[in-house]
Amino acid sequence: MDILPSMLAWVAPRRCLLCGNLGQPPFPWDAPLCQSCAASLKPIHGIRCKSCGKELRSEIEFCYSCRESGKTGFEIFPIFLFRDQAAQLVRAYKHGGHPSLGGYWKFLVAKEISTRWPDRTLVPVPPRPEKIRAGIWDQVEEIAWRLEADGLPVARVLCRNRDDQQKRLSKAARAGNAQAAYSLDSRKQAEVPEKAVILDDVCTTGATIATCASVLLNAGAKEVSAIVLAAD
Numbered sequence: 415m416d417i418l419p420s421m422l423a424w425v426a427p428r429r430c431l432l433c434g435n436l437g438q439p440p441f442p443w444d445a446p447l448c449q450s451c452a453a454s455l456k457p458i459h460g461i462r463c464k465s466c467g468k469e470l471r472s473e474i475e476f477c478y479s480c481r482e483s484g485k486t487g488f489e490i491f492p493i494f495l496f497r498d499q500a501a502q503l504v505r506a507y508k509h510g511g512h513p514s515l516g517g518y519w520k521f522l523v524a525k526e527i528s529t530r531w532p533d534r535t536l537v538p539v540p541p542r543p544e545k546i547r548a549g550i551w552d553q554v555e556e557i558a559w560r561l562e563a564d565g566l567p568v569a570r571v572l573c574r575n576r577d578d579q580q581k582r583l584s585k586a587a588r589a590g591n592a593q594a595a596y597s598l599d600s601r602k603q604a605e606v607p608e609k610a611v612i613l614d615d616v617c618t619t620g621a622t623i624a625t626c627a628s629v630l631l632n633a634g635a636k637e638v639s640a641i642v643l644a645a646d
């Protein structure tokens with residue numbers, strides 16, 4: 415683990431990743447995001463689609479797109495839409511080497527889980543095996559261990575089979591490919607929770623989460639839903 419960033423955080427006040435202003439630590443979430451930028455980020459609000467979690471306009475229960483594609487059996491709860499400053503923050507977290515922002519995401523995810531699914535076990539979507547082998551930091555696990563440290567049960571029962579290069583594929587190919595990409599870690603069968611909430615960072619087609627959910631359901635889980643930082 416790189417200790418330099420945490421040492422710097424001690425000796426130098428951090429700049430907010432969104433506005434660039436020097437922060438007034440300690441932030442409640444111990445992350446490089448100032449209070450006023452955090453307050454300006456608007457989570458999805460209003461009545462949500464029961465499948466993709468995006469805000470409904472004039473539709474009832476499910477959005478037009480989920481109804482059209484038959485995705486009406488599984489709930490994904492995105493905190494933000496992947497737009498504007500929320501997208502900027504998620505990108506800075508994923509690609510900019512800011513693990514401490516995990517404290518802010520943990521704060522938001524914990525709030526939703528405690529009100530929506532207080533009895534569920536968190537199942538993080540696993541990273542690519544290449545990423546694990548190379549020792550590259552994993553942005554989903556960063557949030558998972560923070561939640562676990564706060565007492566939330568976490569079951570790391572899924573594994574990712576190969577680098578499927580999802581981003582380069584078309585939507586249809588991605589849906590097919592996701593099915594081959596995730597499976598149950600055979601050593602962890604006994605740890606599969608009855609009630610699970612899957613954690614991922616960004617949901618685009620929903621294929622990754624749908625696949626992880628079906629792996630869990632086939633392995634004995636009874637209730638599965640998902641929470642993601644943002645939906646694209």
Ligand SMILES: [Zn+2]
Binds near residue numbers: 433
């Ligand atoms: Zn700011």
Ligand SMILES: [Zn+2]
Binds near residue numbers: 477
């Ligand atoms: Zn929907």
